[in-house]
Amino acid sequence: xxxxxxxxxxxxxxxxxxxxxxxxxxxxxxxxxxxxxxxxxxxxxxxxxxxxxxxxxxxxxxxxxxxxxxxxxxxxxxxxxxxxxxxxxxxxxxxxxxxxxxxxxxxxxxxxxxxxxxxxxxxx
Amino acid sequence: xxxxxxxxxxxxxxxxxxxxxxxxxxxxxxxxxxxxxxxxxxxxxxxxxxxxxxxxxxxxxxxxxxxxxxxxxxxxxxxxxxxxxxxxxxxxxxxxxxxxxxxxxxxxxx
Numbered sequence: 001x002x003x004x005x006x007x008x009x010x011x012x013x014x015x016x017x018x019x020x021x022x023x024x025x026x027x028x029x030x031x032x033x034x035x036x037x038x039x040x041x042x043x044x045x046x047x048x049x050x051x052x053x054x055x056x057x058x059x060x061x062x063x064x065x066x067x068x069x070x071x072x073x074x075x076x077x078x079x080x081x082x083x084x085x086x087x088x089x090x091x092x093x094x095x096x097x098x099x100x101x102x103x104x105x106x107x108x109x110x111x112x113x114x115x116x117x118x119x120x121x122x123x124x
Numbered sequence: 125x126x127x128x129x130x131x132x133x134x135x136x137x138x139x140x141x142x143x144x145x146x147x148x149x150x151x152x153x154x155x156x157x158x159x160x161x162x163x164x165x166x167x168x169x170x171x172x173x174x175x176x177x178x179x180x181x182x183x184x185x186x187x188x189x190x191x192x193x194x195x196x197x198x199x200x201x202x203x204x205x206x207x208x209x210x211x212x213x214x215x216x217x218x219x220x221x222x223x224x225x226x227x228x229x230x231x232x233x234x
Contacts, residue, residue, distance in 0.1 A: 035223070037169075044126065045161070045169065045212050047223035061222055095168055109159045109214035109223040112171035112180065 002026035002113055006096055009118035016086050016122070022079040022096030022115055030054070030074035033099030035111050036081050038092035038120075047109075048094070049081065053102035064090075086122045093117040127152060128213050128226035135232040141201040144229045146213030148194050152224055156216040158196040160189055163210040163228075172211070173198060200231075208233045 008020040020036075036048040049070040051058040058070045069082040079096050095118075097111035129147040136142040146158065160173035171180055173189035176196065188199045196215075200207055213226040 037223075037225075044210075044228040045163075045214075045225040047214075047225065050223070059221060062220075107216045107218075108157055109216050109225075110157075110171070110174055111159075111161075111169075111214075111223075112174075114168040114170070116168055 002098070004096055004098070004113060004115035006094065006115045006118035009094065009120045011121045011123065012086055013124050014087060014122055017082070017084045018086065018120060020081040020083070020094055020096075020118055020120070022081075024077050024079070024096075024098075027098070029072075029077040031102050033102070033106055034070075034072060034079045035097045035099050036070060036079075036094060037097055037111065037114075038090075038094045039117075040089075040092045043092075046092075050099060051079070052106070083120070086120075088122050091120060091122045093119050126227040127217060127220070127224045128215065130211075130213060130226035130229045132227065133230050133232065135234055136200075136203045137234045138203055138205065140203045141199060142203060142231065143200075144198045144211055144213075144231070146196045146198070146226050148196075148215060148224075150194060151219040152194075152215040152217040153191065153196055154194040155218060158189065158191050159214045160187075160198045161212045161214060161225075163212065165209070169212065203233055205233045207231060 035050045067085045097114045161169040162172045163169045176191040177189045217224045
């Protein structure tokens, strides 16, 4: 059974930093692209970032580029999102999600399954 | 404002057929696959339709997807109370070089 468990969320002041983790099991983590997607309270889904299977390539939404860094540790089956210079508008539930396998065309909005989400609240 | 446009709400009675539209452009829907996600209240999104019209295993055949040009739609037939959820369309956008989502449609089963 595929499991994806996020952790690391919490309350942080504006300008602060936080690192989210997503530990996975049940599939060969090192063979898949991975994504982060967020959802502000009462709002829709917003794609944040993606990373390829070996961690050598990543891309970001304009809203977080330069402030957030996605990374992965394939030995630990864990995906990360380092969030710096946090703003109130970054307040959201952050979901990790599995993308396509490494040898598939990667420019797709295919994300399955998703983790349960981790709430990040940016407030003073 | 989302790059993909969906109606904010839709509704139907049990047994009815409802459709949810998703409008985009040549840089997203027009040139790439469309995906649909279902988000039940208080839960994480779940992939409902992939590659325009394919259902993952376990998704009932009451759900179907289609695409034409720069628009796509999700149809739900034989509507059931458990279908009450938020539905999102998504696609890769070549101009933005990223995944984009529609604003979401809240489906109410009357």
